[in-house]
Amino acid sequence: xxxxxxxxxxxxxxxxxxxxxxxxxxxxxxxxxxxxxxxxxxxxxxxxxxxxxxxxxxxxxxxxxxxxxxxxxxxxxxxxxxxxxxxxxxxxxxxxxxxxxxxxxxxxxxxxxxxxxxxxxxxxxxxxxxxxxxxxxxxxxxxxxxxxxxxxxxxxxxxxxxxxxxxxxxxxxxxxxxxxxxxxxxxxxxxxxxxxxxxxxxxxxxxxxxxxxxxxxxxxxxxx
Amino acid sequence: xxxxxxxxxxxxxxxxxxxxxxxxxxxxxxxxxxxxxxxxxxxxxxxxxxxxxxxxxxxxxxxxxxxxxxxxxxxxxxxxxxxxxxxxxxxxxxxxxxxxxxxxxxxxxxxxxxxxxxxxxxxxxxxxxxxxxxxxxxxxxxxxxxxxxxxxxxxxxxxxxxxxxxxxxxxxxxxxxxxxxxxxxxxxxxxxxxxxxxxxxxxxxxxxxxxxxxxxxxxxxxxx
DNA sequence: ATTATAATACTTGTATACTAGAATGCAATA
DNA sequence: TATTGCATTCTAGTATACAAGTATTATAAT
Numbered sequence: 001x002x003x004x005x006x007x008x009x010x011x012x013x014x015x016x017x018x019x020x021x022x023x024x025x026x027x028x029x030x031x032x033x034x035x036x037x038x039x040x041x042x043x044x045x046x047x048x049x050x051x052x053x054x055x056x057x058x059x060x061x062x063x064x065x066x067x068x069x070x071x072x073x074x075x076x077x078x079x080x081x082x083x084x085x086x087x088x089x090x091x092x093x094x095x096x097x098x099x100x101x102x103x104x105x106x107x108x109x110x111x112x113x114x115x116x117x118x119x120x121x122x123x124x125x126x127x128x129x130x131x132x133x134x135x136x137x138x139x140x141x142x143x144x145x146x147x148x149x150x151x152x153x154x155x156x157x158x159x160x161x162x163x164x165x166x167x168x169x170x171x172x173x174x175x176x177x178x179x180x181x182x183x184x185x186x187x188x189x190x191x192x193x194x195x196x197x198x199x200x201x202x203x204x205x206x207x208x209x210x211x212x213x214x215x216x217x218x219x220x221x222x223x224x
Numbered sequence: 225x226x227x228x229x230x231x232x233x234x235x236x237x238x239x240x241x242x243x244x245x246x247x248x249x250x251x252x253x254x255x256x257x258x259x260x261x262x263x264x265x266x267x268x269x270x271x272x273x274x275x276x277x278x279x280x281x282x283x284x285x286x287x288x289x290x291x292x293x294x295x296x297x298x299x300x301x302x303x304x305x306x307x308x309x310x311x312x313x314x315x316x317x318x319x320x321x322x323x324x325x326x327x328x329x330x331x332x333x334x335x336x337x338x339x340x341x342x343x344x345x346x347x348x349x350x351x352x353x354x355x356x357x358x359x360x361x362x363x364x365x366x367x368x369x370x371x372x373x374x375x376x377x378x379x380x381x382x383x384x385x386x387x388x389x390x391x392x393x394x395x396x397x398x399x400x401x402x403x404x405x406x407x408x409x410x411x412x413x414x415x416x417x418x419x420x421x422x423x424x425x426x427x428x429x430x431x432x433x434x435x436x437x438x439x440x441x442x443x444x445x446x447x448x
Numbered sequence: 449a450t451t452a453t454a455a456t457a458c459t460t461g462t463a464t465a466c467t468a469g470a471a472t473g474c475a476a477t478a
Numbered sequence: 479t480a481t482t483g484c485a486t487t488c489t490a491g492t493a494t495a496c497a498a499g500t501a502t503t504a505t506a507a508t
Contacts, residue, residue, distance in 0.1 A: 011292075012462070013280075037490075047463040049273075052490080053280055056237075060281070062374065068235075069469040069489050084374045088316065095315040150286065150308045150382065158378050236492070261460070271493045276460085293460050293499040 001043055002028050012050030019044060020054055024063060024074055025160065025167050031076045031222040035064065061157045063164075076224040077165065079212060085162040089155055090205045093139065097197040099146035100189045108145050112186050115141060119179045131175055132167065138182050168215050177207065225267050226252050236274030243268060244278055248287060248298055249384065249391050255300045255446040259288065285381045287388075300448040301389065306436060309386040313379055314429045317363065321421040323370035324413045332369050336410050339365060343403045355399055356391065362406050390432050392439050401431065 001023050006015045020040065023029040041051045055072060058064045062081060066072045119134045136156075143152035181204040188197035216223050225247050230239045244264065247253040265275045279296060282288045286305060290296045343358045360380075367376035405428040412421035440447055 036488090038488095048490095049462055049464090053277060056277060057281070057284065061378075066490075067470095068491070070471080071489060080371070081374060084372050087319075087372060088375050088378070091316055091319040092312065095311075147304070148308050148311060150305060151312050154285075154312070154378060154382050158374065260458090262458095272460095273492055273494090290460075291500095294501080295459060 001040070002026070003044065012044075012046045013053045016040070016044055016046060016051045016054035017057060020051075020058060021160065024058075025164050027164070027168065027222075029074050031074055031164075034071050034073050037072070058160075061160060063160050077222050078161070078224045081158075081161045082165055082212060085158045086205060089159060089162065090202060092151060092155060093142065093205065094198045094201050096142055096146045096148060096151075097185065097189060097201045098194050099148070100142055101192045101194045101197050103147070104145055104189050104192075109186070109190060112138065112141050112145075112189075116179065116182050116186055119182060123175055123179055132163075135178060135182075165212055165215060168219070178204070181207070225264070226250070227268065236268075236270045237277045240264070240268055240270060240275045240278035241281060244275075244282060245384065248282075249388050251388070251392065251446075253298050255298055255388075258295050258297050260296070282384075285384060287384050301446050302385070302448045303436060305382075305385045306389055309382045310429060310432065313383060313386065314426060316375060316379060317366070317429065318422045318425050320366055320370045320372060320375075321409065321413060321425045322418050323372070324366055325416045325418045325421050327371070328369055328413050328416075333410070333414060336362065336365050336369075336413075340403065340406050340410055343406060347399055347403055356387075359402065359406075386432065389436055389439060392443070393432065402428070405431070 001019070004015075004019050004022060010018075020029065020035075029035060035055075037048045037052050037055065040055075041048050044051065055064060055066065059066045059072075062078075063075055064072055065075050115134060115138050119131065119138070122130050122134065140149075140152050143149055181200065185197060185200045185204065188200055225243070228239075228243050228246060234242075244253070244259075253259060259279075261272045261276050261279065264279075265272050268275065279288060279290065283290045283296075286302075287299055288296055289299050339358055339362050343355065343362070346354050346358065364373075364376050367373055405424065409421060409424045409428065412424055
């Protein structure tokens with residue numbers, strides 16, 4: 001497992017959660033692989049308690065499955081769940097960009113502009129993690145402008161199914177399409193063009209859906 | 225605190241979660257009141273561990289706030305959060321009834337019909353808990369028909385903010401309006417009338433929003 | 449009387465010990 | 479050889495002990 005640096009004031013539980021989550025998304029902890037509270041605890045230099053608390057949280061969104069007294073495994077990729085996550089995001093994000101068109105001001109759009117600039121900057125540098133982080137930030141800012149930060153937080157829980165698939169796709173799929181999408185969405189919001197913004201967002205999130213089949217070809221053992 | 229009956233095979237954590245959640249919704253654990261892992265554990269006949277795990281889960285949706293090494297409290301009613309929960313539900317439920325109009329068959333609608341019949345039956349009997357349970361079931365069935373069960377599960381997490389407000393409102397607001405809404409939504413789905421179904425659902429969920437102000441008048445100390 | 453300080457009694461966070469159940473492997477027996 | 483049974487060794491669930499931080503309270507000094 002790839003260990004992250006533990007941040008100051010970060011509780012053991014938060015550290016464990018962040019680490020395990022990251023390793024699941026990057027497939028370092030592969031779909032279907034067994035995980036042990038004891039092993040993880042030892043690797044991260046923690047006791048079982050904080051690790052266990054983190055795993056419970058991950059089990060709640062079905063990204064890991066806990067079989068009591070038997071074992072815990074990283075869930076296989078479940079296309080139904082990925083579709084549910086996509087549906088949830090798509091529906092909510094489209095509603096949010098509509099709010100953004102109504103609520104955005106030049107000032108509140110500035111962080112968004114900065115973000116897209118950074119995305120363009122890192123596009124050719126090949127830092128996949130940074131690109132993914134900026135992508136997440138972009139969407140998070142949209143929820144902030146719409147004053148729905150907690151909705152975004154809740155979406156992110158189930159979105160891990162989505163992100164795991166996406167992290168595979170990012171290596172093979174051109175990121176420039178994604179950044180172009182973001183730029184176009186930003187422009188539509190600036191012009192307060194609600195139908196256009198909604199359509200662009202819907203198309204943007206659809207991009208990831210298409211990739212699923214290709215990934216399944218490549219890694220069939222990762223799928224349910 | 226009002227103790228529930230522990231179900232067979234229910235883990236201590238699930239029992240604690242169910243109990244605390246119920247007591248928060250019914251205001252038995254009032255907004256703003258301090259809670260202690262030790263006290264709760266003693267009351268429920270458990271140790272701190274399963275209780276603590278339940279509280280962590282509730283803190284994740286901000287229905288309780290944990291101040292490390294200080295205390296934990298039941299969150300005051302936060303109108304912004306209630307609005308976010310309402311927004312999330314409204315947007316997703318409207319999208320789901322649209323799917324229902326497309327996917328529903330006479331057979332798959334049968335559970336929904338049964339549910340509405342039961343709601344009418346209990347309407348005059350004054351079992352507020354049963355009515356609330358049937359209400360939840362109604363909405364859950366809509367998500368099942370649309371094949372989005374996990375989305376419903378996730379919504380329910382944040383919806384506790386909503387439900388807490390609703391549980392106060394139910395005593396004062398006429399339930400028959402709600403059951404009438406449900407009947408009308410069911411009819412619209414049967415007729416595959418998408419615009420009507422969406423409009424009815426939106427109006428249905430709006431009912432709860434209106435009540436918030438009245439409750440605030442009555443229990444100002446419960447609000448942030 | 450008031451203020452400062454120290455003791456103490458709480459809180460949650462973490463580590464560890466113990467319990468119960470399930471799987472595995474080995475040995476004994478048919 | 480095949481099968482049964484027991485022991486070992488996993489697992490997660492729970493209980494408890496301890497650590498670290500905060501608030502309160504009491505006591506003592508000014």
